[in-house]
Amino acid sequence: MELVDTHCHLDFNKFDVDRDEVIHRARLMGLTHILIPGINIDSSRIAVKIAESDPTIYASIGFQPNDSLKWEVDSPHDLESIYLDHLINTRQGNRKIVAIGEIGLDYYWEVASHQHQKEVLNQQLVLAAELELPVILHMREKEDADFGECTEDLLEMIENWMDQLKRSNKQLSAHPGVFHSFSGNLDTAQKAISLGFYIGVTGPVTYLNARRRQDLIANIPVEHLLLETDSPFLTPHPYRGQRNEPAHVQLVARKVAEIHHTTLVEVATQTSINARQLFNW
Numbered sequence: 119m120e121l122v123d124t125h126c127h128l129d130f131n132k133f134d135v136d137r138d139e140v141i142h143r144a145r146l147m148g149l150t151h152i153l154i155p156g157i158n159i160d161s162s163r164i165a166v167k168i169a170e171s172d173p174t175i176y177a178s179i180g181f182q183p184n185d186s187l188k189w190e191v192d193s194p195h196d197l198e199s200i201y202l203d204h205l206i207n208t209r210q211g212n213r214k215i216v217a218i219g220e221i222g223l224d225y226y227w228e229v230a231s232h233q234h235q236k237e238v239l240n241q242q243l244v245l246a247a248e249l250e251l252p253v254i255l256h257m258r259e260k261e262d263a264d265f266g267e268c269t270e271d272l273l274e275m276i277e278n279w280m281d282q283l284k285r286s287n288k289q290l291s292a293h294p295g296v297f298h299s300f301s302g303n304l305d306t307a308q309k310a311i312s313l314g315f316y317i318g319v320t321g322p323v324t325y326l327n328a329r330r331r332q333d334l335i336a337n338i339p340v341e342h343l344l345l346e347t348d349s350p351f352l353t354p355h356p357y358r359g360q361r362n363e364p365a366h367v368q369l370v371a372r373k374v375a376e377i378h379h380t381t382l383v384e385v386a387t388q389t390s391i392n393a394r395q396l397f398n399w
Contacts, residue, residue: 119383120390121371122151123364124397125220125254125298125318125346128175129154129164132350132361141172144364150174150390151399152364155220155254155298157182159196166204169214176399178217178254183224186238194241201249216397218246219254220298225268226258236271243279246295247288252396253295255315257302264303264330273309280313293396296344299352304337311342316392318346321354321362324373336377340388344396345370 123144133140144152154169155178156162162179169177179197181189197218204215221242223235230238246253255276259266276294283291296316300307307317317338323331335343345367347354353362354369368382375385393399 119148119386120150121148121367121386122153122345122390122393123149123347123349123367124151124153124296124344124393125155125320126152126349126364127154127157127351128152128349128364129156129161129168130350133363137168140363140365141174145174147365147368148386149364149367151176151393151397153178153216153397155182155217156180157220158185158188159193159200161185162197162200166200166215170204170208176214176216176397178219178251179215180219180221180242180254181238182220182256183222183235183239184227184229186230186235189238189241194245197242197245198249201251215251216399217252217254217295218242218249219295220256221253222256222298223268223272224256224258225260225266226262228260232267232271236275239275243275247279247283247286247290250288250290252290252293255295255297257297257300259301262301264301265306269302269306273306276310276313276315296396299346299348300334301331304334307334307338311338316344316396317342318344319370319374320346320348321352321358321366321370323377324354324369325358326355332373332377335374340374340378340380340385341392343374343389344392345374345385345389
């Protein structure tokens with residue numbers, strides 16, 4: 119059985135003591151691919167370095183909205199340089215940078231103004247189009263609502279970006295990205311899917327009080343889902359409250375299988391196919 123974790127912050131210092139053991143446990147659980155998303159320049163560089171050191175690990179590069187105050191005039195060039203340097207130093211067919219992300223909008227923490235977040239996001243969407251890399255989108259509403267200004271702003275920006283991709287005949291428009299750890303409503307999910315995006319599922323779907331989220335996932339075909347842990351955060355039941363790690367992605371897969379009245383193998387297989395289509399690994 120093949121499993122993948124398409125969103126895991128293995129570069130964080132919470133894994134410094136036992137990162138190798140964490141990766142080993144993931145392999146024992148059947149994980150064949152783990153994706154580490156960058157959240158700023160330093161994080162992106164570390165993610166790429168870890169990915170280059172292990173055949174099962176991949177990376178994405180970008181500025182998460184809560185790190186957007188670190189964005190500088192040279193940041194687009196810095197991100198592009200990380201990507202191009204990696205291509206130069208990597209054997210053909212062994213590309214490890216597979217996306218731009220984690221990028222998006224966050225109106226929950228209000229670390230940066232909405233306008234600043236949108237400007238940083240827009241520049242990274244431009245970069246994604248230039249490099250023809252899919253995007254990993256972060257979206258979090260004020261007070262964790264399932265719909266609001268954040269959703270409206272992000273969808274408007276993504277719709278405009280998709281229009282530009284299609285006008286430019288970019289192949290990226292077929293599989294443009296994923297809405298990471300999706301917490302919106304069904305209408306938003308269906309809109310994202312209609313634009314070609316996948317929906318990321320994380321540990322909260324396993325929580326005993328997560329009926330709304332479970333009902334949402336029940337209404338989204340597995341063909342449009344990706345499995346994520348968002349480690350070290352969002353640890354699934356029954357380990358909630360402990361540090362999360364990639365091996366726990368099988369608990370997310372089991373819950374999705376239960377919700378869809380299918381098997382763990384079917385969910386693992388289909389979501390692995392989905393990840394391969396998106397990230398081309």
